[in-house]
Amino acid sequence: MSFKFEKLIIWQKAMDLGEEIHDLSKKFPKEEIYNLTSQIRRATDSIALNIAEGSIGQSNPEQARFIGYALRSLAELVTCLYKAKRRKYIEDLEFEKLYSECFNLMNMIIGFKKAIK
Template identity: 50%
Template sequence: MAFKFEKLKVWEMSVDLSGEVSDLVKLFPKDELYVLTAQIKRASDSISLNIAEGSTGQSNPEFKKFLGYSLRSAIEVVGCLFLARRRRLIPNEQFDFFYNKLTILIKSIQALRNTLK
């Protein structure tokens, strides 16, 4: 059985991002495990989870609300990336890769949100 969210490109993009973030934080030091590591993983997971939750059996206004939550989570991931770069946990190249990926995802979520009435 296919759920509505499985057909959404933004959901696929967010699931891919979550996997890449999970791989990234495996390189973080142990003293970040319950700090930045946990925070960025939760935030990146929340993007796809809110898209899924909001899309299934909800009205358009309700779905828009959940897309808003997804946007906030995506911005939180961006904030975490800035912290990771500042703490020298990731090099500029990795920061740029994720920053660009999140910019595309955020614009895509906003575009979907703008189509809903």
């Protein structure tokens, strides 16, 4: 027995990315706990949460709306990564790896959104 969203590769990838970002944000300075740390964690968690919410008993337009929210959260996550890089909380190599994962996830989510319309 499982929920429909658990079978979605985009949900699985979003869950994995969320854990990576959570671990990464543990390295941020304590002064960021209520700012960038909180924001990056909420943004990344929101991606998987919106994918899941959109998959439960929704019409296609409703599902597409939640997938759109997931994309917006992904854009927010990328912006947080840029902030972390600029503030020198993460190295260029780590940024590039996570950026690439975000870009690939974005393309997968966009493809999924097109398929449900």
